[in-house]
Amino acid sequence: MRIRFWGTRGSIPRPGPTTLRYGGxxxxxxxxxxxxxxxxxDCGTGAFALGRELTASRQLHGHLLIGHTHWDHIQGFPFFEPLFVPGSQWEIYSAGGGEREIAETLAGQMTYEYSPITLDALDAQLKIRNLREGILDLGSIRVTAQYLNHPALTLGFRLEVDGARVVYATDHEPHSLHPLDAPPGTAPVHHEDRRHIRFLEGADLVIHDAQYLLDEFPAKAGWGHSPVERVVDYCLLAGARRLALTHHDPSRDDAAIDHVCERARARVPADAGLQVFAAVEGQEIELSGEVATERPPVTEASSALLRGERARHTVLIVDDDPDMVALLDVTLRSEGVRVLTAGDGETALELARSECPCLVLLDMNLPGRDGLDICRTLRAEADPRLGDVPILMLTGKKLKETDLIEAFVAGATDYLTKPIKPTLVRSRVRGWLMRAV
Ligand SMILES: [Zn+2]
Ligand SMILES: [Zn+2]
Structure with missing residues (x-):
């Protein structure tokens, strides 16, 4: 497997004399x-130079995997030259579902106001498909898609071929940094962070969002990016061999990226066998595996491809703060879900039993029976639709690690810390609903 970096910058291009080494x-x-x-x-501005090379070498068939459609991941798409060559064929995949169709989003950045060429005027034959978590085969490459934590529905991709494994995980924020000063080797508390580590497990190369340093992170929490120290920790726990730091912050010049990389390397024990570097535009890496692993077949249940119309989902919001309920209500309605609300635990239980929601957002500190109590009661219900329903706990800002552990022991699936950021709520809720499909 051969890997080549064409764009390593996050958020916005940063060309110029201070970014010559890592690229803009x-x-x-x-x-x-x-x-x-x-x-x-991804199809950020780096796709322009890649497209020119592909056209020059008549490589006119391929697959585009777009983790999400923030501009830094799609701005190169209207300038990707093979799309303008008659007879070329491209399959395009990105996270979709609910009210969101990837074809519409791509067409949206190419309407008359933004672009001289519209999506339907491209000469290439395009097949555009919505993805969810799951697996799919692209030619000889087995792809596993898994949701990341970002204020837009975002997928990370694990690619396996020729006995080698590469994981591409950007843009992603750890679900929890509790405790913030955890030493390397400490397993995270949050189930989703443990799941993320399993996604990276045994990778020959992890290409990972590393936009911030840990001491910068408190001011950037909720923006959907990782502190580099945690990325190193997770790769160590996952037994990954190489880590390419990417999605470099646009505010960093080359020297600042050197510093991020040094900070990351300092965290790796000498005997760990993890090689860390900051990805460089133009860099090539050859990965060779020893044993090609057995692949389970792609079934309807395991397929990452979304098919047809989705059922309308019902979400139950339980919070005694009317402002919080109103904010969540308007946020989730924009995702096209049916919203039920309850201001106390008893009403919540009644609604859950009669309506069987696909997801429950549950405030931890309710008057009377608190959120943990309601969570335990739902988990003990005989009806598996309640016993297994994903429960997102809504927690206050001053959350202690012991509170988190208690929430997970009570049966919580995930949690969101107040103040709630609507974009992050939308993507987290959508991710859980897509898993329920
Ligand atoms: Zn990005
Ligand atoms: Zn993004």
């Missing part, structure tokens, strides 16, 4: 299998 183009990575199967990860 936004996210784009080329992955090529030994048999020629081509996957392009």
């Amino acid at each position: 183009n936004t996210s784009c990575v080329e992955v090529r299998a030994a048999d020629g199967t081509l996957v392009v990860l």
